[in-house]
Amino acid sequence: MALIIIFIVLGTAFKEKRKPFITRPEEIQHPPGDANLEVKDVSYSYTNKDNVKEWELRADKAQYFKDKRLVMLEHMEVTLYRANGGVYHLTGKQGQLNIETQNITVQGEVKGVMPDNTRFATNSFSYDNNKRIVTTKDTVFVTRDTFSMEGVGMVIDVKEEKLTLLDKVKATENR
Numbered sequence: 670m671a672l673i674i675i676f677i678v679l680g681t682a683f684k685e686k687r688k689p690f691i692t693r694p695e696e697i698q699h700p701p702g703d704a705n706l707e708v709k710d711v712s713y714s715y716t717n718k719d720n721v722k723e724w725e726l727r728a729d730k731a732q733y734f735k736d737k738r739l740v741m742l743e744h745m746e747v748t749l750y751r752a753n754g755g756v757y758h759l760t761g762k763q764g765q766l767n768i769e770t771q772n773i774t775v776q777g778e779v780k781g782v783m784p785d786n787t788r789f790a791t792n793s794f795s796y797d798n799n800k801r802i803v804t805t806k807d808t809v810f811v812t813r814d815t816f817s818m819e820g821v822g823m824v825i826d827v828k829e830e831k832l833t834l835l836d837k838v839k840a841t842e843n844r
Contacts (some may be wrong), residue, residue, distance in 0.1 A: 694780045705739065706733040712741075715771050723801070726773065740766040747773060747796065749827050750801075755784030757796065757827060759803070771798040778808065779805075784830060787813040791823065801827040809834060815843045 762777030
């Protein structure tokens with residue numbers, strides 16, 4: 670019975686193998702020209718149409734470029750909220766917020782903690798506000814209790830509270 674279940678799962682995985690919708694953040698570069706506004710110790714949150722807070726970000730420094738509808742951020746923390754009370758915490762060195770889409774891109778020493786205390790580290794991530802997913806094409810290191818994984822590429826579905834490593838996955842048990 671166990672073999673049948675394994676074959677069904679593997680068959681489904683290979684049958685439905687499709688390219689995930691991952692964006693790789695381009696190297697974050699400062700827009701040309703002077704910022705229209707510069708603020709230190711900034712906090713910004715996003716609420717959905719039902720007035721429920723979906724995410725919040727904090728940064729040591731923010732620069733707003735009105736013509737690009739872009740906010741450049743330094744030393745930032747992003748907190749993503751789930752309807753069931755679960756919280757994701759992500760940090761990174763620099764990032765940007767697209768004012769129109771509310772999408773967030775972060776690069777540099779990215780670390781994250783999921784609601785179940787699973788931790789991960791990578792170099793960059795993109796958060797798609799509409800789909801409520803976090804993605805990266807970079808190498809990712811994941812740890813939880815005595816278990817570690819490494820892989821290339823990751824998708825975190827915030828709504829489903831599901832982390833998926835996409836390629837070259839290695840798992841080890843730490844004792």
